[in-house]
Structure formats: C-alpha cells, structure tokens
Amino acid sequence: MAQHRQHEQGQSETEDHYYREHADRRYRIEVTDGAAIPDRRDKGLFTAWRISFFGAVGIILTLCLVKPDPYVEILTFLPDGILVTFEVTILSILLSLVVGLIAGLGRLSANQLINLTASTYIEVVRGIPLLVQLFYIYYALGTFTQIPPFTAAIVAMTVCYGAYMGEIFRAGIDSIDYGQTEAARSLGFSRRQTMFYVIIPQAMRTILPPVGNEFIALLKDTSLVSIIAVADLLRRGREFATATFDYFETFTLVALIYLLITLFLSKIVNIMENKMTPYGSR
C-alpha cells in the first residue's frame, strides 16, 4: 500500500523497481469471518456443508413430526422474526456498501485529511464491539434524542459493517495492478474517471466474495439487535420461550433456522464465486 502510493507520487527508485514491486501483488482476498464457503474443490468441507444443511432440515422435520406440540407451534410463531432479520440484514448491507465504498476510497485518497478521517473511522469502529455500538446508539444517544429501535439497529450495523467493507474495498482496489492506472491516466482520464471506469470494475470481482462473506457475518450479527427490542428471529424466540417456558425446544429451532439461512447464503456466495471466471474464458 505504502509503496503503491509512493509510486503514484513519483518517489519509487527506478523503472526496474516498479515492475518488481508489482510482482507480488495479491489477486485474491481471503476473509472468512462469515461462514465456511462450500467449495467443490474442498471435498471435506463440501460434504460437511451437505451434512449440516440436510441434517438441519431433517432434524426440524423429525421434531415437528414426532412432537408437533410445541415444535409446529414455534415454527409458525417464528417467521415474522425471520422477516425482520432479513429486513435488518438487507438494509444494513446496502447502506454499509455505500459507507464502505466511501471509506475505502477515503483510505486510498491522496488528501491527507480525508485519508486520516477514513482511517480513524475504520480504526475506531473496528475497535469497539458491535454490541457496545448498538447500546451506545440506542441507549447512550437515546438520552438526547429517542431513536426508534429499528433505526438504531440499522445505523449501528451500517456504521460497524461499513468499516469492515471499507477495508475490503480498499484491498480490492489496491489489488489492481498500478499499470492499469497509468494506462488510463496516459489516455487522458482523470483520477476519478480512472477509478470508476477502469479500477473499480476490475476490483469488483476481487471484492465480491469477501463482501458475500460479510453478508453472512452481518446476518448472524443481526441477532444482537434483539437486545434493543427489535422483533427479529432471536427476539421472537425469546418471546415464545418466556411465555411457554419451552426454552430447549424454542432455541433448538432458532439455532437450526439461523444455521439453515447461513448455509443457504454461503452456498449462494460459492455459486457467485464460481461464476466469476477470468475475463473471456467463458
């Protein structure tokens, strides 16, 4: 990164150094805090995905058949929460993509102030647990102005995941060979045009898999919002359990449903990764 910027400012040693500098560029970002992506090339993991997925489906079906009361009842009570979980997830992911792109570009900015602001934002947010951020926005800021729980949830998730996305965007953009920037600039493109017409379109395919991963991680983390009275999947489960005292049955189903959703999403991320063959080799 430092080398990259240095060269742009024309401070690298010689033209020969320039090519050496770029020989060790990473072309793939490995981030796996979401879920293990079931890649067909990894036989063990692929089998594990199948066992988990169909195992979970099997257990849910068996439980409902063997003991319809309370399992079927729980299963009809939870979908509202699943919907809320999806709403929080999708809104947060869309907003955090925007924040992430801005933060990522900020981290690459030659402007010291913008660069420092973006870096500090990422550093601070990554250093505070999401649950604490959630409490802070809902309860601490709530002492000044009352924020609806759903809004607070979205804001907290966006701020937090925007910082993570920012790092992914930065790494993805940084992984594009500097020769691309030089070629575009030599044709007369401005910095901004180069970024949007040449660099970001190429960075997208490096960025997409880790972003998909963040998507899964974010979905799991939405369970935290249940604590500030957002009626998501976990919250609905808690409501049912406290009313009926069926703690074991309820949370078994809640866990299995989260697992199913996560496994389903990781499969989609995997399909997406496989679709991204090199340009022109389709």
Add this chain to the structure above:
Amino acid sequence: MAADSTPIIQIQNVFKLFGNFIALDDICLDVFPQEKIVICGPSGSGKSTLLRTINQLETINSGKVVVDGTDVSHPKTNINRVRMSLGMVFQNFNLFPHKTVLENLTLAPIKLKGISKQEAEERALPILDKVGIREKAGSYPIQLSGGQQQRVAIARALAMSPKIMLFDEPTSALDPEMIGEVLDVMKELAMEGMTMIVVSHEMGFAREVADRIVFMDEGRIIEQGPPQQFSNPVYERTRQFLHKIEDQ
C-alpha cells in the same frame, strides 16, 4: 526532419530525483514534428523516466517540459487534456482486462471526447485493421498472444488520434518471435509521419526508422545523432553498450 521548424516537445534542464538517486540529471532534448527518436541505454539510465516525464506520469523536480506549446510541468496545466494528444504504449501492454479489444479502443474516445459508441466503433475498426487484429475485436485481452496484445495497446493509443506516440520498451516483454509483428506496426506508423519517441534496445529498428538515436547513461544524455553515427560512436561508453547488446 525539419530542423528549422519549432520543436513539438521541448525538454529543458530537467532534473528528477528518486530520494537521493538522480534519475534525470540536467536533461535537454528537443523533438521536432514527425521526428522519430529512439532512446537507448542501460537499465536504470533514466530513459523510461525521461519518456514518462513527457506525459507527466513522472513529475519532475526542476526544469521544464513543453509539449505542443503547453508547459506540462506547470502545476496549473490541465494534464489530462495534454495526455489526450499523447499516446503511450507500455512494456506490459496494460490493456484493460475487463474490456474486449474493441472496448479497449472505444472507452477513452467515448468518455473523453463524448462521441457515440457507434461512432467510436466506426473509428476503431479501421485502426484494428491497421494493426492487423480486426478479427479479434470481440476477444478479451487474455485470449491474445503478447504480440497481439501489444498491437491492441498501440491501437488503443491511436484511437485517441494523438499527435505524438511514446513507446516505453514496447517489445521487452515479448517472446522473440512476436517482436517483429509489433515493430512492423511501429514502422508503418513511422512511415505515416507520426512523431515517435521510442525507448528500446532494438538497434535494427533504430537504424531503419530513427531520425535520431539518443544514448543515455546515469541520468544523462551521453550521445545523440543520426543512426549512422552509432555505427561508429564518438564515446567509449556508447561503444561498450552497443557491443553488449549486439552480442546477444
């Protein structure tokens, strides 16, 4: 070469430092319209750096670079405008891998000159014909050989109708059997009267095409003159260098 016309490029007392390393040491060079200049010299001699100062991919520490009447080294200059009339070809081609060959040619004219996609394509196809690669218009760069990629890179630069073409070791990254096809395209371009500055070790090409050869070492221009002069160079350093590369 018309020596009495005004130079299209004026490089005046240019210094360029990389940290403590003096990459360009008081360089002066005038290039005239339609002139073909080949710059040669050992690795690290500053030849690529000099070429890159012309379109300001490399900024300079002092001195002045004037291209077609515009002081490109001046901070207030709109360098993007000047670059539109300066085509550049790189050692590593640097084609846009996410675009087809045709799109590589049309991207800049569409976005920078504001012409329609259709018009850009109508202009691009004859250029692809010229570099002999029209049948690959729909291919992606990765599907082409090195020689073909470099010819597309030349075509991409030509698509902006530049006044001057800069070549930065255009054949250095190519397999030997592909060097000829790229040099042929460059020769044709030279015959059409394009102003060309070529950083290259291809002395055969230099003798055939160049109006002037410039030999650089340690950030300085050691010797320059017509190709005949380089059959029997004035300076010992030039002689040594030419011996070394002709031995290969």
